[in-house]
Amino acid sequence: MEHLLSIKDLHASINGKEILKGFSLDMKAGEVHAIMGPNGSGKSTLSKVLAGREEYEVTSGTVIYKGENLLEMSPEERAHQGIFMAFQYPVELPGVNNTYFMQASLNAIRKARGEPELNSLNFMKLVRTKLKALEMDENLLKRSVNTGFSGGEMKRNEILQMTLLEPTLSILDETDSGLDIDALKMVSKGVNSLRSPERSMLVITHYQRLLDYIQPDYVHVLSGGRIIRSGDKSLALELEEKGYGWLQQEAAA
Amino acid sequence: MSAALLDYYQTLAANVPNEHAYQAVGKQRLGLVELPNRKQEAWRYTPLAPVLEHQFAAASREEGLLEPADIASLRVTPADHVCVVLLNGFFMPELSTLPAQAGLEVLDLAQAIQTSAVGIERLGSLSGECLHLFGAVNAALTSAGAYIRVTDKLAQPVEIMHINYSFDGEVLSNPRVLVQVEANASLTLLEQHAAFADVLGMHNGVTEIFLGEGAALNHPRLQNDSLRTRHLSSLYIQQAASSVYKGTTLALGSAWSRTEFHLDFSGGHAHCELNGFYLAGEQQMQAMHLDVLHSVPDCSSRESFKGILYGQGKAVFDGNILVKKDAQQTDARLSNDNLVLSREAEIDTKPRLEIYADDVQCSHGTTVGQIDPEMLFYLRARGIPKSAAMGMICQGFAAELIAHCDYPALETKALSILQERLMPVAAAL
Numbered sequence: 259m260e261h262l263l264s265i266k267d268l269h270a271s272i273n274g275k276e277i278l279k280g281f282s283l284d285m286k287a288g289e290v291h292a293i294m295g296p297n298g299s300g301k302s303t304l305s306k307v308l309a310g311r312e313e314y315e316v317t318s319g320t321v322i323y324k325g326e327n328l329l330e331m332s333p334e335e336r337a338h339q340g341i342f343m344a345f346q347y348p349v350e351l352p353g354v355n356n357t358y359f360m361q362a363s364l365n366a367i368r369k370a371r372g373e374p375e376l377n378s379l380n381f382m383k384l385v386r387t388k389l390k391a392l393e394m395d396e397n398l399l400k401r402s403v404n405t406g407f408s409g410g411e412m413k414r415n416e417i418l419q420m421t422l423l424e425p426t427l428s429i430l431d432e433t434d435s436g437l438d439i440d441a442l443k444m445v446s447k448g449v450n451s452l453r454s455p456e457r458s459m460l461v462i463t464h465y466q467r468l469l470d471y472i473q474p475d476y477v478h479v480l481s482g483g484r485i486i487r488s489g490d491k492s493l494a495l496e497l498e499e500k501g502y503g504w505l506q507q508e509a510a511a
Numbered sequence: 512m513s514a515a516l517l518d519y520y521q522t523l524a525a526n527v528p529n530e531h532a533y534q535a536v537g538k539q540r541l542g543l544v545e546l547p548n549r550k551q552e553a554w555r556y557t558p559l560a561p562v563l564e565h566q567f568a569a570a571s572r573e574e575g576l577l578e579p580a581d582i583a584s585l586r587v588t589p590a591d592h593v594c595v596v597l598l599n600g601f602f603m604p605e606l607s608t609l610p611a612q613a614g615l616e617v618l619d620l621a622q623a624i625q626t627s628a629v630g631i632e633r634l635g636s637l638s639g640e641c642l643h644l645f646g647a648v649n650a651a652l653t654s655a656g657a658y659i660r661v662t663d664k665l666a667q668p669v670e671i672m673h674i675n676y677s678f679d680g681e682v683l684s685n686p687r688v689l690v691q692v693e694a695n696a697s698l699t700l701l702e703q704h705a706a707f708a709d710v711l712g713m714h715n716g717v718t719e720i721f722l723g724e725g726a727a728l729n730h731p732r733l734q735n736d737s738l739r740t741r742h743l744s745s746l747y748i749q750q751a752a753s754s755v756y757k758g759t760t761l762a763l764g765s766a767w768s769r770t771e772f773h774l775d776f777s778g779g780h781a782h783c784e785l786n787g788f789y790l791a792g793e794q795q796m797q798a799m800h801l802d803v804l805h806s807v808p809d810c811s812s813r814e815s816f817k818g819i820l821y822g823q824g825k826a827v828f829d830g831n832i833l834v835k836k837d838a839q840q841t842d843a844r845l846s847n848d849n850l851v852l853s854r855e856a857e858i859d860t861k862p863r864l865e866i867y868a869d870d871v872q873c874s875h876g877t878t879v880g881q882i883d884p885e886m887l888f889y890l891r892a893r894g895i896p897k898s899a900a901m902g903m904i905c906q907g908f909a910a911e912l913i914a915h916c917d918y919p920a921l922e923t924k925a926l927s928i929l930q931e932r933l934m935p936v937a938a939a940l
C-alpha cells in the first residue's frame with residue numbers, strides 16, 4: 259500500500275541553524291504515529307515544516323504527501339489537502355471572533371475542494387454538536403480566537419477545529435501538555451472519534467499517559483533532529499521508565 | 512498665498528452679522544491669528560498644504576439638494592429616532608427626523624441663539640479664544656449648527672448626520688454643535704460624516720460638550736467623508752464631577768483629516784474614555800490631536816488610539832495629557848498602536864504626559880508594527896488564503912477599538928467600509 263506521507267532525509271534550518279538533520283518517516287493511511295523526544299530536539303520544527311511555515315528553510319530531503327510534493331504547497335494549500343496541525347502554542351488573534359474564524363476556515367477548505375460553503379446557521383449547528391462532544395464552554399465561541407484563553411482552553415479549541423475540519427493527516431504538537439485529567443480524556447475522545455482507515459495522525463507528546471488514551475501503532479524517538487529509535491507503544495513505557503539518555507548514548511556510539 | 516488666505520477669510524467674515532458673542536470673538540481672533548504652520552507645536556507634524564492651498568467658498572443653505580430617502584440609506588439609528596441633518600453645516604429640518612421626546616431639546620443653533628435657549632451663553636466658552644485660524648473661521652463665518660440639551664436619562668440614541676455636498680464646488684462648512692447633558696442625564700449621541708458624493712470640500716466643525724454632575728454621554732463618531740474632502744473636527748468637552756464621557760472616533764475618510772480633542776474636568780471622580788481609530792491609506796493624512804487636562808483631583812482618563820496605514824498614507828498622533836499640581840489621584844492611561852502595511856506609509860506618534868502632581872497613576876505606550884507572521888501562519892494553516900488572512904488580522908486589530916462604540920449598527924457599518932478599503936490592499940501585499 260502506498261504511503262500517505264513519506265519523509266526522506268529531511269534537513270531543515272532556521273536562521274542558518276540546522277534543526278532537522280536527516281529526518282525520515284513513512285506513514286500509511288489509518289496509522290497513528292507518536293513522536294517523543296527531549297526538549298529542543300526538533301519536534302515542533304517538524305510540525306511547522308509539515309504545515310508550511312515559510313521561515314524554515316528545507317535544505318535537502320523530500321516530503322511526499324498523497325503522492326505529491328508537499329514542500330511546494332503553501333500552508334493554505336496543505337490545509338485544503340487535509341493537513342491539520344494543532345499548535346503547541348496556539349496564536350491569539352485579538353478582535354477576530356472565534357466562530358467567524360472557524361467558519362472562514364471550514365468554508366475556505368470546502369471552497370478549495372469545490373464543496374458548497376456552509377451558511378452561518380448550518381455552521382452554528384455543526385459547531386454546537388462538536389462543542390458538546392468536547393464539553394467545551396460555548397462562551398469560547400463568542401470570544402476572540404485564543405485571546406485570554408487558558409492553556410487548556412486553547413488546546414481544546416485546537417481540537418474543536420480539528421473535529422470540524424476532519425483532516426486526513428493530523429499533527430498534534432503536545433496537545434496534551436497543560437491539560438487536566440478530564441480535559442485530557444475529552445481531547446483524546448475527540449481525537450479517537452476521528453480515527454478511521456483513511457485518516458492518519460502524528461501525535462507529539464512528552465507523556466506516555468496520552469498514549470493510553472490514543473493508542474499509537476508506532477512510537478518514534480526524535481533526538482538531535484532525527485529519529486534514533488522506533489518501536490511499538492511499549493517503547494513509550496520504556497522511555498517513561500528510563501528517560502532518553504540510554505538511547506542517545508546508543509545513537510552516539 | 513498665506514496673507515491672501517487670511518484676507519480672504521476676513522472679507523468673508525465681514526459680511527456675516529453677529530448673532531452671538533462668540534462670533535465677535537471669532538472675528539477679532541481672525542484679525543490676529545497667524546496661519547497654522549509647522550513651527551507651531553500643535554501643527555508640527557500635520558502637513559498643511561491641503562487646507563491652505565485652497566480658497567473654499569463659504570457654504571450657504573441649499574434647499575432641495577437632498578431628499579429624506581437619501582438620509583434614510585445612511586442612517587444607523589431606527590427611522591423613527593431623532594436624526595439631525597446638517598447639510599454643509601446647516602440644520603435641515605425637512606431632512607431631519609425630530610419627534611418630540613421628553614428630556615430632549617433639539618434645535619437649529621441659529622434658532623437657539625435667537626430664542627436664547629437654556630445655556631446658549633455657554634456657546635464659545637469652551638472653544639474660547641478659537642485657538643487657530645480654523646477655530647476663528649468657524650466662529651466668524653456662521654451660526655449654523657445644532658443645539659442639543661438633555662435633562663433625563665434617554666434610552667433612545669440621537670443621531671447627527673453631517674453631509675458635505677454642493678453644486679457650488681469647493682465649499683467650506685462651519686457647523687457648531689452645542690451639547691449639554693445636564694446633571695444625572697444620559698445620552699448616546701451618534702455622529703456620522705457621510706460621503707454622499709465624491710466632492711472636494713472642507714468640513715470645519717466645532718463641537719462643545721458640557722456634562723453636568725453625574726451625567727453620561729456615549730459619543731461614537733464615524734468620519735467617512737469623501738476621499739477628496741478636508742476634514743477638521745474640534746471637540747471641546749467639559750466634565751463636571753462624577754460625569755462619564757465616552758467618545759469613539761473612527762476616522763476612515765477624507766484626503767486630509769484632523770480631529771482635536773480638548774477635554775477638561777471641573778469636578779472630581781469624573782471619567783473620560785477617548786478612543787480613536789484611523790485608516791490612512793493611498794494619499795490620506797489622518798491626524799489625532801489630544802489635549803486632556805487633569806486640573807482637579809480624583810479623575811481618570813483612558814485614551815486608546817489605533818491606526819492602520821497603507822499605501823502612502825500618513826498619520827499623526829499627538830496625544831497630550833497634562834496633570835496639574837492639584838490633580839492628585841489622577842489615573843490616566845494613553846496608548847497608540849499602529850499597524851503599518853507599506854514601506855511608504857508614515858506615522859508620527861508623539862504621546863506626552865506632563866505631570867505636576869506627585870500622587871498619580873499615569874502611563875503611556877505606543878507601538879508601530881507590521882502584520883504578525885505568527886498570526887498569518889496560524890490563519891493560513893487553517894486554510895484561509897494569505898490575502899484574506901491579512902484582511903482578517905487588520906479587521907481584528909480595528910475591531911477591538913471599534914467595539915468601544917457600543918452601537919452594533921455603527922460598528923458593522925465601519926467594519927464593512929474598512930473591509931472594502933482593505934480587501935484590495937491585502938490582495939496586493
Ligand SMILES: Nc1ncnc2c1ncn2[C@@H]1O[C@H](COP(=O)(O)OP(=O)(O)OP(=O)(O)O)[C@@H](O)[C@H]1O
Pocket residue numbers: 272273275277295296297298299300301302303304346
Ligand atoms: N527562530 C529560531 N531561531 C533559532 N533557533 C530556533 C528558532 N526556532 C527554534 N529554534 C531552535 O530549534 C530547536 C528545536 O526547537 P523545537 O521547537 O522544534 O523543539 P521541540 O522538540 O518542539 O521542543 P519542546 O519539547 O520543548 O517543545 C531548539 O533548540 C530551538 O531553540
Ligand SMILES: [Mg+2]
Pocket residue numbers: 301302303346431432
Ligand atoms: Mg515543541
